[in-house]
Amino acid sequence: MPPSRATLIEVATLAGTSKTSVSRFFGPERDKLSPALCARIERAAHTLGYRPNLMARGLKGGGSRLLGMLVADIRNPFSVALVHGVEQAARAQGYSLIVCNTDNDPVLEQTQLATLAAYQVEGLIINASGQPEAPLQALMHSGVPLVLLDREVNQLKADVIGLDNAQAIDMALEHLVLQGYRSVLYVSESPTQASTRQARLIRFEQQARPRGLTSRTLLLNSLEPDAVLPTLKAFAQSAGPAAVLCGNGNVTLALARGFQRLGLAMGPVGLMGIDELDWCALIAPGITTLAQPTDAIGRAAVTCLLNQLKSTTPATVLHRHAPRLCPRGSTQLSSFTPEESNNP
Amino acid sequence: MPPSRATLIEVATLAGTSKTSVSRFFGPERDKLSPALCARIERAAHTLGYRPNLMARGLKGGGSRLLGMLVADIRNPFSVALVHGVEQAARAQGYSLIVCNTDNDPVLEQTQLATLAAYQVEGLIINASGQPEAPLQALMHSGVPLVLLDREVNQLKADVIGLDNAQAIDMALEHLVLQGYRSVLYVSESPTQASTRQARLIRFEQQARPRGLTSRTLLLNSLEPDAVLPTLKAFAQSAGPAAVLCGNGNVTLALARGFQRLGLAMGPVGLMGIDELDWCALIAPGITTLAQPTDAIGRAAVTCLLNQLKSTTPATVLHRHAPRLCPRGSTQLSSFTPEESNNP
DNA sequence: CTGAAAGCGCTTACAG
DNA sequence: CTGAAAGCGCTTACAG
Numbered sequence: 241m242p243p244s245r246a247t248l249i250e251v252a253t254l255a256g257t258s259k260t261s262v263s264r265f266f267g268p269e270r271d272k273l274s275p276a277l278c279a280r281i282e283r284a285a286h287t288l289g290y291r292p293n294l295m296a297r298g299l300k301g302g303g304s305r306l307l308g309m310l311v312a313d314i315r316n317p318f319s320v321a322l323v324h325g326v327e328q329a330a331r332a333q334g335y336s337l338i339v340c341n342t343d344n345d346p347v348l349e350q351t352q353l354a355t356l357a358a359y360q361v362e363g364l365i366i367n368a369s370g371q372p373e374a375p376l377q378a379l380m381h382s383g384v385p386l387v388l389l390d391r392e393v394n395q396l397k398a399d400v401i402g403l404d405n406a407q408a409i410d411m412a413l414e415h416l417v418l419q420g421y422r423s424v425l426y427v428s429e430s431p432t433q434a435s436t437r438q439a440r441l442i443r444f445e446q447q448a449r450p451r452g453l454t455s456r457t458l459l460l461n462s463l464e465p466d467a468v469l470p471t472l473k474a475f476a477q478s479a480g481p482a483a484v485l486c487g488n489g490n491v492t493l494a495l496a497r498g499f500q501r502l503g504l505a506m507g508p509v510g511l512m513g514i515d516e517l518d519w520c521a522l523i524a525p526g527i528t529t530l531a532q533p534t535d536a537i538g539r540a541a542v543t544c545l546l547n548q549l550k551s552t553t554p555a556t557v558l559h560r561h562a563p564r565l566c567p568r569g570s571t572q573l574s575s576f577t578p579e580e581s582n583n584p
Numbered sequence: 585m586p587p588s589r590a591t592l593i594e595v596a597t598l599a600g601t602s603k604t605s606v607s608r609f610f611g612p613e614r615d616k617l618s619p620a621l622c623a624r625i626e627r628a629a630h631t632l633g634y635r636p637n638l639m640a641r642g643l644k645g646g647g648s649r650l651l652g653m654l655v656a657d658i659r660n661p662f663s664v665a666l667v668h669g670v671e672q673a674a675r676a677q678g679y680s681l682i683v684c685n686t687d688n689d690p691v692l693e694q695t696q697l698a699t700l701a702a703y704q705v706e707g708l709i710i711n712a713s714g715q716p717e718a719p720l721q722a723l724m725h726s727g728v729p730l731v732l733l734d735r736e737v738n739q740l741k742a743d744v745i746g747l748d749n750a751q752a753i754d755m756a757l758e759h760l761v762l763q764g765y766r767s768v769l770y771v772s773e774s775p776t777q778a779s780t781r782q783a784r785l786i787r788f789e790q791q792a793r794p795r796g797l798t799s800r801t802l803l804l805n806s807l808e809p810d811a812v813l814p815t816l817k818a819f820a821q822s823a824g825p826a827a828v829l830c831g832n833g834n835v836t837l838a839l840a841r842g843f844q845r846l847g848l849a850m851g852p853v854g855l856m857g858i859d860e861l862d863w864c865a866l867i868a869p870g871i872t873t874l875a876q877p878t879d880a881i882g883r884a885a886v887t888c889l890l891n892q893l894k895s896t897t898p899a900t901v902l903h904r905h906a907p908r909l910c911p912r913g914s915t916q917l918s919s920f921t922p923e924e925s926n927n928p
Numbered sequence: 929c930t931g932a933a934a935g936c937g938c939t940t941a942c943a944g
Numbered sequence: 945c946t947g948a949a950a951g952c953g954c955t956t957a958c959a960g
Binding site: 248 | 952953954955956
């Protein structure tokens, strides 16, 4: 009993009908078939183990039922969480997902984009690693629906779905002020290529002072612990209660290492990060984070894309999602330590 | 300038030649074309921004150039690392990868398998979540090359690529003995569905006693910290230097939480895990692990698959890979703590 | 409700 | 070295 290799014709023959009817049976026009015919086709298809060849269907107007997703760094838990959300939402709508990783390499990104296009994906969800304006512009121009995930691309007039970065920074600052910190060091990876990093950095620089905070900024070219040590050391000795705010999960990891290297106690020197990770609740006394609603963001991206595809009664899609504060011991000045503060 | 939408015919027309020649230009028979013709086609294709439609090629004998990968749990860093290795290797060979996640759900697994088949993948790399014998048997029977990754499937006579589980357990036990531990608690998720878990568990039960260790075993149905607390508490009070060995990364996380809840010091009570994670070096005094060579495993899987596809001079492929020991403070009985013991 | 026919974009014998 | 033709497995007007 061959599984997927039976063909439309074989089913038609066995069922004593035409290709057309069998095709209809597996498409949206099944209701135009008489119950009797349906039953015959059903049986024939079943005994043959027939499954439509989606590549053939895609070729002839039926649509490939494929969505493409480009991910900047698949080994980043945040990206994986997005992939997971997108994949679930896509499947729920009858689409499959082909995911291409670019390892943050703009050259590879171009290649992967071309590959995705070559497979005739019906839509694209792009978490850009560089600024692939030209290829994306070309794709849009050729009619491929497209949404940007988490990161914008210069000049590209497309929907962007992701965290509300301004709100995230505001929430972080507010939390730190409330906890009694008076000076904040913001640490970010190099913001050159990633719009998200820029947005957070800029907002930080705008908002820190108005809230009465002394602010400093550290831009990292490397995530090696050594890269943060000098600045962190100096900062920890600065006057007044001081806290470090990390621009994303990678940075939080680098700084947790830094704290450890220097033997700094978290809390007395505050530590807070954007992105929630497995181990943030684990490292004593728990690292305070801003969790991103990755599933919601992924779902929104798919909805947004499908809106473009169907172009009927576009559902409203939330573009800027609010983070969720997970307060823990690392932003408590007092030495009181909860036994294990998980999420609130 | 439409990017991918130009067709073979348009290129042929512009170049003043036939479809056949253009097709040859983009296939393996390019050398059968005169330099002059090549040049013309090259130019035409370039100005049109032509890229072959891979779905059409796949339809007609050319091969889809697609590999399918089924992953049991895409949010598990270990699985992601495998995906990463597989994707790289596939790309290096000119294949693209379509990844389907099953979230450890055997029902979803069947669906995803069907989807993969429907897209005419040329080969399948399966990290099974259940025991999808029947569908896999059918696929193999219908000629789709297939390799199993990390986990076996009952009765299925296919190549399995993954960790050398016996060696891993042996290495762990040897390390623990050397460090002076005398009794070991092995903790595993429920081994019912996953061959890997079974293999490790069985090996542990065989090898612990011969090495002079008192052994105990704990099977987890839940990864909630509460699930481990009673056993862990009792075990920690047992006579003689005692260590916990975790069957995979999830379990290591659960136990690290358990240690924290109970206020147990790592080292005096040993903790060791299979699978290396970001934070293992971070949690003081560092958790000793056995790192899996995920890239090598991924590459091996692709090589193995492609061997089947090409069936020419099959390269030798390593099926059982050795882990790498990352010794840290969590398996040091003496209270001496290195400042941050990363990998050796 | 059902089917014959044309065609999607490509590849591959088969001739020249 | 080059091309005309048939066909991959499907869908979709167009007729009946």
